[in-house]
Amino acid sequence: MPYFSGVITILMHEFSESFLKGYYADKHVLITGGLGFLGSNIANRLVTLGASVVILDSMHPSYGGNEHNIDPINKDNIQVVIGDVRDKALLESLIISTDVIYHFAAQVSYIDSANMPFEDLEVNLVGTLNILELCKHINPSAKILFASSRLVIGVSSNQIINEEHPTHPLSIYGAHKLAAEKYFSIYNHNYGIPTTVLRITNPYGPRQQIKHSKYSIVGWFIRLAMEGKELTIFGDGGQRRNYIYVEDIVDAFIRCGATPRTNGQLYFVGSKENIEFREMTKLVIETVGNGTLRHVPWPSNYEHVETGDVNIDTSKLRKEIGWDPQCSLKEGIIRTVEYYSRHWRYYVNK
Amino acid sequence: MPYFSGVITILMHEFSESFLKGYYADKHVLITGGLGFLGSNIANRLVTLGASVVILDSMHPSYGGNEHNIDPINKDNIQVVIGDVRDKALLESLIISTDVIYHFAAQVSYIDSANMPFEDLEVNLVGTLNILELCKHINPSAKILFASSRLVIGVSSNQIINEEHPTHPLSIYGAHKLAAEKYFSIYNHNYGIPTTVLRITNPYGPRQQIKHSKYSIVGWFIRLAMEGKELTIFGDGGQRRNYIYVEDIVDAFIRCGATPRTNGQLYFVGSKENIEFREMTKLVIETVGNGTLRHVPWPSNYEHVETGDVNIDTSKLRKEIGWDPQCSLKEGIIRTVEYYSRHWRYYVNK
DSSP states (O other): OOOHHHHHHHHHHTTTOOOOOOHHOOOOEETTTTSHHHHHHHHHHEEEEEEEEEEEEOOTTSSOOOOOGGGGGGGEEEEEOOOTOOOHHHHHHTTTTTEEEOOSOOOOOHHHHHOOOHHIIIIIIIIHHHHHHHHHHHHOOEEEEEEEEGGGGGTTTEEOOOOOOBBOOOOOOOOOHHHHHHHHHHHHHHHOOEEEEEEEEEEEOOOOOOOSSTSHHHHHHHHHHHHHEEEEEHHHHEEEOOOEEEEEEEEEEEHHHHHHGTTTEEEEOOOOOOOEHHHHHHHHHHHOOOOOEEEEEEOHHTTTTTOOOEEEOOOOHHHOOOOOOOOOOHHHHHHHHHHHHHHHHHHHHO | HHHHHHHHHHHHTTTTTHHHHHTTTHHHHHEETTTTTHHHHHHHHHTTTEEEEEEEEOOOOSSOOOOOGGGSSSSSEEEEEETTTHHHHHHHHHHHTEEEEOOSSSSSOHHHHHHHHHHHHIIIIIIIHHHHHHHHHHHOOEEEEEEEGGGGTBBOOOEEEESSOOOBBHHHHHHHHHHHHHHHHHHHHHHHEEEEEEEEEEEEOTTTSSSSSSSSSHHHHHHHHHHTTTEEEETTTTOOOEEHHHHHHHEEEEEEEEOOGGGGGEEEEEOOOOEHHHHHHHHHHHHHHHEEEEEOOOOHHHHTTOOOOEEEEEEEHHHHHHOOOOOOOOHHHHHHHHHHHHHHHHOOOO
């Protein structure tokens, strides 16, 4: 398809490093949840692009914030504010002078959302609504990018999943992510606020919290393997998942933040590979060179949120901004293991 | 289709008056928002069926609660509690002994939801989550029925709208109704709580608030016509709407509450007729014998929530419980005008 390839080439050129540096150099960027996994990886990238970055993070002890996530950044080049997206007055002071907002502050465990649905509601919906209402009233031209989740979909019935797929979330977390997606669409449609939603599949990579198993199974399995422990697979592990390396996610967000073409849009962000869960597990054990594998039956509290095979179609994002995920799962696991080997003491207690 | 007709006959028989009396006679029923439009009409019907009814209503001054809505009920046969669905302790005391819950307490104006999104969130999401969490923990066998809205759909692109239609709400009200629908589905799927969601099109009829124009355009136009005023149509008024008379809605809820077949399900509730807005307006003016009609351009704050033609397909509900709406728009307007003529002083200030 020469025409299609041509388009891709032009778009890739459009988001060249020099273009992005030119775009972000004079931009004031706010990253909520900026000490967490996505937020800190974006922050590291934005600082290299010359942006003036402010991080807001609650450092909630059971969430993903970690001060070491921004160790590579010279502290003269970044401002870190410890605070909560539920604190509207604080948000107001940050939003008024911002050009681009990456909104990642969230309760991110779908498992916890079952036991603390009100906290999930407060952080993930009230927090999001705080940002949109403030933008509407004091800074309606600020571009806002939001991280949603493939968990808005629910059971996928083995179909290819794109942005048109029905949404039947199986968790309160998924229901609130879906409602938040609608907020962004409504505030774009009704008030012209430039919003972009990226629905992420299964993200993994450096700087993800690995204190417990609830945030990322890849990160958690890497930790277990590095500790020489057993990696437990529920059932036969044949269900396919779409694991996307964080640098590819960062690239999608950075590009989407730099063009009005993505305003009012929602995109799936996922890898080109849909890989069996057991295959991912084997790759982790092989890469680490430690850990063992064990199959057990599905526990009852997981069964009702199991979503079946996930086959994600990311062509919308690839076509519209020339995004092209570069990192294979094998390569991503190698880089992630390497990262945690070097920084183990900052991510695992004791 | 003789087979299909046969099914309908059996189902109609199943929900005969004597069956419903037998079913509800020993039931403890809680109606949140029970002094409002839907709630009070359901309450009036349930008391005639012999149910033991408790009403919870906040009597929020700008919402739809009206003590006169339950004037036909002998006060020995009903308990009215003035309180808020945001008050979890109060809810707990009511839910623990309840067999069936009709959850209607809500902020119901999509227009107001734009100016008070946090209040909409608190009442429509936190209130709903309060009920579901309490049922999960203290009364998981209570059947819960919820009134959702066609406004979860958003722009309809002139297609036939059924339960599978994509949902792209244009208002915070619609986004929250959608999230609440997901709550009911999740609590049914994950915890086995028997929930049923009815998505209502454009409800009208006796006991609806007509203090202002934000709750129901049919009710508001009836009031204006009865006052001899001008009825304003935005644009040409050619957009089709599905106006459903409250007694037909009540019948749908009463049937759905009396069978486990509707557990975990969501249904559209609408009339067989999809009628042009201007046609409805003319029927109101004709029936009342007063009022005049005026066309004006769409005001800018309405345009972005205008949803286009609405053509609702209610076959799912009709097939599954043999529901069959009986009241034409003409007949419904006649009955509504008659009601407000008799009870005018309770619905219009001064």
